[in-house]
Amino acid sequence: MKKSIMKLFFKVLIFGFYSLMTLCYLKAQTFPQNDSLSKSLDSLALENVKKSFFKRDAVRIGLPPAIFFAASAATWGSREKIREVRNRYIPTFAHHYDNYMQYMPAVSVYALNLSGVKGRNKLGRATISYAASAAIMGIIVNAVKYTAKVERPDGSRANSFPSGHTSNAFMNATFMHKEFGHLNPMYSIAGYSMSTFTGIGRGLNNRHWISDVLAGAGIGILSTQLGYFFVNKFYKNQGDRPSDFRFDNPLNKPSYLSLKVGFASATRNLVENLELGVRSKAGFEAGLEGAYYFTKSWGLGGDFSFVSFPISTSEMTISDPDFGPSTSSIVTQSMGALNFTIGPHYTYEITPDWLIQAKVGAGIAVGATGKISVKFEDVDDDNNIVNDEVDLLTYKPERAFKMNGGLALTRMLNAELGITLYADYHHLKPTFTYTISEDFENPDPGPSAVQTIKEKNQMNYIATGLRLTAFF
Numbered sequence: 039m040k041k042s043i044m045k046l047f048f049k050v051l052i053f054g055f056y057s058l059m060t061l062c063y064l065k066a067q068t069f070p071q072n073d074s075l076s077k078s079l080d081s082l083a084l085e086n087v088k089k090s091f092f093k094r095d096a097v098r099i100g101l102p103p104a105i106f107f108a109a110s111a112a113t114w115g116s117r118e119k120i121r122e123v124r125n126r127y128i129p130t131f132a133h134h135y136d137n138y139m140q141y142m143p144a145v146s147v148y149a150l151n152l153s154g155v156k157g158r159n160k161l162g163r164a165t166i167s168y169a170a171s172a173a174i175m176g177i178i179v180n181a182v183k184y185t186a187k188v189e190r191p192d193g194s195r196a197n198s199f200p201s202g203h204t205s206n207a208f209m210n211a212t213f214m215h216k217e218f219g220h221l222n223p224m225y226s227i228a229g230y231s232m233s234t235f236t237g238i239g240r241g242l243n244n245r246h247w248i249s250d251v252l253a254g255a256g257i258g259i260l261s262t263q264l265g266y267f268f269v270n271k272f273y274k275n276q277g278d279r280p281s282d283f284r285f286d287n288p289l290n291k292p293s294y295l296s297l298k299v300g301f302a303s304a305t306r307n308l309v310e311n312l313e314l315g316v317r318s319k320a321g322f323e324a325g326l327e328g329a330y331y332f333t334k335s336w337g338l339g340g341d342f343s344f345v346s347f348p349i350s351t352s353e354m355t356i357s358d359p360d361f362g363p364s365t366s367s368i369v370t371q372s373m374g375a376l377n378f379t380i381g382p383h384y385t386y387e388i389t390p391d392w393l394i395q396a397k398v399g400a401g402i403a404v405g406a407t408g409k410i411s412v413k414f415e416d417v418d419d420d421n422n423i424v425n426d427e428v429d430l431l432t433y434k435p436e437r438a439f440k441m442n443g444g445l446a447l448t449r450m451l452n453a454e455l456g457i458t459l460y461a462d463y464h465h466l467k468p469t470f471t472y473t474i475s476e477d478f479e480n481p482d483p484g485p486s487a488v489q490t491i492k493e494k495n496q497m498n499y500i501a502t503g504l505r506l507t508a509f510f
Contacts, residue, residue, distance in 0.1 A: 300503015
């Protein structure tokens with residue numbers, strides 16, 4: 039099923055790229071009506087040939103959806119682990135702001151027009167472009183939803199993939215970007231911020247997997263791009279008040295906001311002190327990072343991210359006088375933390391297309407409460423445990439001071455967007471409180487004798503991955 043979904047996405051991408059490659063940015067009537075017409079066309083063709091791959095219009099327009107589709111495919115196998123993080127930190131989250139925020143960018147477009155702010159198009163044409171985008175988005179989303187039939191994480195229905203709310207939100211954000219982004223980049227930043235929080239809300243409310251949200255974002259952006267393409271072809275120009283999306287060079291003060299996903303590797307076994315024969319394994323990191331620059335080189339940045347490390351299982355045999363020997367295993371929940379840091383950032387422009395960045399930061403880490411259990415595999419009795427778990431101990435890390443530092447290399451895709459390869463080192467040593475049930479082997483008699491132990495546990499780790507970086 040997953041392969042058929044990805045084939046459908048690639049077909050949509052190919053169609054989108056083919057269509058967008060025919061896009062023309064000059065009105066036909068602006069060409070001279072004489073022999074210089076052919077010279078102008080030749081000059082335009084030569085200019086397009088000379089453009090680098092990442093600066094071609096088709097690539098610049100189609101690349102963001104492609105990145106989101108690729109991210110959706112990459113996170114498909116890890117979606118349950120990512121949901122586990124949500125269930126451990128905020129299992130009761132139920133704030134349905136995402137039902138309303140998805141519409142806010144589009145509402146803002148109409149509010150700005152009615153208040154006298156002139157965007158790319160008059161209100162009538164803007165509405166036609168919006169309707170075309172919504173029609174394309176609705177067709178793609180529903181075609182995939184009721185073909186893939188992926189069950190929602192809350193088990194309510196089998197129409198989870200892709201996220202319709204997120205598709206709608208990013209379609210609306212791109213609509214706002216198209217209409218007002220050329221006036222001020224903050225319009226685009228505001229629109230995409232609202233759509234991002236909508237997507238996050240779908241995950242926090244346990245209505246969608248992370249792969250649903252990422253695919254929805256790509257569909258929303260692509261739908262608006264295609265909607266504007268077809269409407270522009272009908273009108274034979276690029277808008278009632280066309281203007282290229284060009285601001286002052288953002289690298290003069292390279293402030294940025296980025297979404298990052300990567301792998302995390304602890305520098306030591308995080309559960310070595312438990313002496314249970316289990317080990318921490320390589321995990322993942324995801325989050326947001328940004329910085330505001332005061333000069334071309336120096337700025338102040340912050341990081342909000344979470345990291346999770348799966349723990350291996352350890353088999354053992356337990357002998358019970360009533361049921362005989364049984365196979366069981368030690369099961370430990372993933373060990374993770376939410377991170378908040380702030381500190382100075384430095385950027386050096388190697389060339390206009392390549393940047394190198396460095397940072398240091400300090401802040402706090404909030405660890406996730408977890409438990410260690412014994413899972414019984416083959417105890418079978420009406421009054422006993424069948425493939426179930428019995429808690430052995432629980433652990434709770436206290437809030438801890440943390441420091442981090444890192445290097446990053448950014449390849450600019452266009453004047454406002456880049457792909458960043460990063461490597462960060464994180465240092466933290468929180469105090470863990472372990473609560474152990476001493477009568478684990480005999481849970482029937484009276485009140486349990488509970489033993490509590492506190493000790494510091496080093497959680498240093500290295501994170502490497504990619505960031506999608508927007509400069510403004």
